Amino acid sequence: MIVLKTAQEKLLSALQSVSGIVERRHTLPVLANVLLRKNGSEIEFTTSDLEIQVRTRASFDGDNSTFATTVGARKLIDILRSLPSDQTVTLSANQSKLTLQGGKSRFTLQTLPSDDFPLVQEAADFGPVFKVPQATLKSLINQVHFAMAVHDIRYYLNGILFVAEGKSLTLVATDGHRLALAQATLDTDIPKQEVILPRKTVLELQRLLKDDKGSDDNTIEMRFASNQAKFSFSGMEFVTKLVEGKFPDYNRVIPKNHKNSVVLGRAPLLSSLQRAAILTSEKFKGVRVNIEPGSLRIASSNAEQEEAKEELEIDYAGDSIDIGFNVTYLMDALSNISAEMIKLELQDTNSSVLITVPEQPGFKYVVMPMRI
Numbered sequence: 001m002i003v004l005k006t007a008q009e010k011l012l013s014a015l016q017s018v019s020g021i022v023e024r025r026h027t028l029p030v031l032a033n034v035l036l037r038k039n040g041s042e043i044e045f046t047t048s049d050l051e052i053q054v055r056t057r058a059s060f061d062g063d064n065s066t067f068a069t070t071v072g073a074r075k076l077i078d079i080l081r082s083l084p085s086d087q088t089v090t091l092s093a094n095q096s097k098l099t100l101q102g103g104k105s106r107f108t109l110q111t112l113p114s115d116d117f118p119l120v121q122e123a124a125d126f127g128p129v130f131k132v133p134q135a136t137l138k139s140l141i142n143q144v145h146f147a148m149a150v151h152d153i154r155y156y157l158n159g160i161l162f163v164a165e166g167k168s169l170t171l172v173a174t175d176g177h178r179l180a181l182a183q184a185t186l187d188t189d190i191p192k193q194e195v196i197l198p199r200k201t202v203l204e205l206q207r208l209l210k211d212d213k214g215s216d217d218n219t220i221e222m223r224f225a226s227n228q229a230k231f232s233f234s235g236m237e238f239v240t241k242l243v244e245g246k247f248p249d250y251n252r253v254i255p256k257n258h259k260n261s262v263v264l265g266r267a268p269l270l271s272s273l274q275r276a277a278i279l280t281s282e283k284f285k286g287v288r289v290n291i292e293p294g295s296l297r298i299a300s301s302n303a304e305q306e307e308a309k310e311e312l313e314i315d316y317a318g319d320s321i322d323i324g325f326n327v328t329y330l331m332d333a334l335s336n337i338s339a340e341m342i343k344l345e346l347q348d349t350n351s352s353v354l355i356t357v358p359e360q361p362g363f364k365y366v367v368m369p370m371r372i
Contacts, residue, residue, distance in 0.1 A: 003038055003067060003091045004060035008102060011060070011089060012080040017236060018047045018054040019073045020204050028118070033070035035117045040064050046119070047073060052201055053120035055237040062091075068114035071098050079107050120239050123225035130190045131219045132169060134233055138209035140171045141202060143182035143363055146332040148199050149175035156245030159198045164190040170362075172250045178329045179253050183362030193224050196243035201229075210234060254364055255354045258345035260318035262291065263358065266342045269296075270334040272310035276300040277327045279308040286372045287327040291346065292320040300327070323349050324372035333365045 004011070018034060026032050028050075035046040041064065046055045079100060083089065089102040093111075100107045141160070149157035152175065161172040169190070170183045197205075210233075212218060220233035224242075231238040276287050281302040290297040296314045301307040323346070333355055334342070345354040355365040 001065065001067065001093045002062045003036065003093050003098070004043060004062040005088065005090045006060040007085075008080055008083050008087045008089050009085045010058065011091075012077065012085075014043075014045050014056055014058045015073065015077050015080070017056050017208065017234075018045045019077055020207055021049050021052045021054055021200065022047050022073045023049060024074070030070055030112045030116045030118070032072055032074070033112055033117070034073040034076070035070045035114055035119075036068065037114065038062075038065065038067040040066075046117070048118060048120055049200075050118060050120070051198070051241040052204065053237075053239045054204070056235055058235075067093060069093065069098065069111045070114055070117050071109050071111050075109060076100070122230070122239055123228040126223040126225045126228070126230060127193065128191055129221050129223050130164070130188070131221050132184075132186055134209045134218050134220050135211045136169070136184050136186070137220055138206065138211050140169065140182045140184055141206045141209070142336060144171050144173040144180035145202055145206060146336055147173040147175060147178050147180035147365075148202065150199070152176070154245075156196055156243055156247055159196045159243045160202050161247040161250070162193070162195050162197055164193040166190065166192075172247070174248065174250065174253070177326065177368050178333075179250060179364075179366040180333065181250060181254070181362075181364045182360075185362075195224050195229060196245065196247055197229060198240065198243050201238075201240040205231070205238070208234070208236065208238075253352075254366055255345065255347065255352055258347045258351070258354060260291075260316075260321065260347065261343055261345045262296070262314050262316040262318070263341055263343045264296070264312065264314050266334055266337055266340060268312055269342070270331060272298050272312060273327055273331050273334070276308045276310050277331065279306045280327055285326045285328050286324050286370050287330075288322065288324050288372055290320075290322045291316060291318075291344075293317050318346075319348075321346050321349060323353070324370040325353070325367055326370050329367045333367070337363070 037044040041059045044057045083102045087102045092099050098109045163170040167186050172181045223230045276298045280300045287300045296312045298310040339357045339359045343356045352366050352368050357363050
């Protein structure tokens with residue numbers, strides 16, 4: 001039976017859109033597979049890791065029948081990638097195997113029954129649907145994702161807080177040492193929602209969302225339940241578990257009324273930090289930042305007694321402040337901001353610094369100081 005016949009790039013595109021969540025190693029072998037469900041000319045592709053499920057549909061040539069199976073997602077993608085993009089490929093089924101043919105190449109793959117594939121049970125209590133532009137959500141994720149914790153024992157930090165209320169959408173991420181907040185104003189009113197999306201979900205959305213503001217297919221539909229979120233966009237359905245727990249009160253963390261501030265170029269500061277970072281020790285990524293009227297100095301050193309010194313001219317007439325930071329935290333923020341100018345707001349040696357962008361009033365980034 002011919003399951004499908006199509007151009008290599010069309011099949012590869014459908015598989016790649018759902019395969020990002022497939023892990024290399026699994027306790028359940030079937031989770032390394034993609035579930036194919038054929039109904040006439042339409043085929044549904046589904047992947048799952050038991051917590052996230054991604055599904056897309058596409059129409060192909062082939063036999064007009066009903067059929068379902070599962071096959072190794074990565075293997076199929078690797079084979080398709082190795083074939084020319086303009087080649088017509090055929091996928092046919094015979095007993096418990098699938099055969100992929102392209103030109104004079106032929107690959108026979110083992111399958112597992114579709115009944116063995118564990119679909120995610122969707123929640124019954126989803127709230128109302130609301131839409132936002134894909135480009136808006138992608139931009140917000142890009143501005144905060146780097147501040148998420150990785151494998152933190154405080155599991156509620158391993159993700160992003162998503163707060164929607166009225167015409168405001170706010171995303172917040174923190175690992176306890178720094179905090180990033182990005183906010184956008186929407187065209188429509190949204191019912192109050194507050195959920196924590198898991199890290200893996202955030203990174204997968206970041207990969208899949210389009211940042212093309214001009215296309216018709218540019219919105220994402222969202223629904224939240226008590227323990228699940230559901231997203232629909234670009235012909236895809238994305239269901240994910242939520243992180244349970246209470247996110248820290250981010251408003252208390254953001255400094256207010258710092259008396260010293262300086263506006264300076266993002267790119268020169270980032271370049272200086274990147275050079276100073278070369279001579280920090282692997283474990284101890286500390287740099288000293290000295291701000292005084294007219295100049296900002298950055299200094300770093302390591303166990304081999306090597307040192308780096310950088311100096312930038314700045315328009316500043318506030319207090320002299322000598323403060324230490326983890327250089328990676330500063331570079332992460334500056335690398336994910338696209339604006340030319342940034343603003344640093346400081347109080348003293350022991351207080352967090354607030355980084356904002358004059359052009360984007362909705363962005364705030366807080367970094368705790370470090371003793372050096």
